[in-house]
Amino acid sequence: QVQLVESGGGLVQAGGSLRLSCAATGRTFSDYSMGWFRQAPGKEREFVAAISWSYSRTYYNDSVKDRFTISRNNAEKTVYLQMNSLKPEDTAVYYCGADRTKVRLGLARSDYDYWGQGTQVTVSS
Numbered sequence: 242q243v244q245l246v247e248s249g250g251g252l253v254q255a256g257g258s259l260r261l262s263c264a265a266t267g268r269t270f271s272d273y274s275m276g277w278f279r280q281a282p283g284k285e286r287e288f289v290a291a292i293s294w295s296y297s298r299t300y301y302n303d304s305v306k307d308r309f310t311i312s313r314n315n316a317e318k319t320v321y322l323q324m325n326s327l328k329p330e331d332t333a334v335y336y337c338g339a340d341r342t343k344v345r346l347g348l349a350r351s352d353y354d355y356w357g358q359g360t361q362v363t364v365s366s
Contacts, residue, residue: 243267243339243355250335250360253327257364261322263337263357270318271295273355274340276347277311277322279333279362286336286350290322294343305331327364334359 249261261277276291290301290311299311308327313320320337338353347353 243270243273245337245339245355245357247335247337247357247360250362252363252365255327255329255364255366257327258323258325259327259362261324261335261337261360261362263320263322265318265320265339271315272341272343274343274345274347275311275313275320276338276340276353277320277335278338278350278353279331279335280359281333284333288348288350289335291340291346291348292320293346298346300346300348324362327362329364329366332362332364334361 244266247263271294274293277289278286280286292299292311308325310323336359337357339355340347341354
């Protein structure tokens with residue numbers, strides 16, 4: 242089992258940047274692929290980005306491609322989401338997830354076995 246804690250959310254103006262972190266405790270972090278999802282009020286949780294256990298593969302939702310970058314540090318058991326050129330439509334609670342099927346880049350919420358509690362990102366216009 243792994244426990245996940247997100248941090249780094251906040252209020253930022255449109256065009257600004259934030260860096261989210263997700264720290265893991267528990268079992269070997271490198272056994273998991275990791276992903277970021279977000280959920281806006283009244284909407285379903287949607288995929289944002291994913292990274293494989295070995296850093297070699299990443300995948301992004303088209304809406305954030307070229308603006309967001311997912312990365313991880315297995316030694317520090319942390320996954321990051323660098324968010325640049327933020328837009329009001331990026332406003333949501335952001336969650337990180339851990340997928341035990343580490344060869345997969347999960348795009349669905351059901352692909353992930355563990356979740357953090359979320360961190361709020363608010364982008365003002």
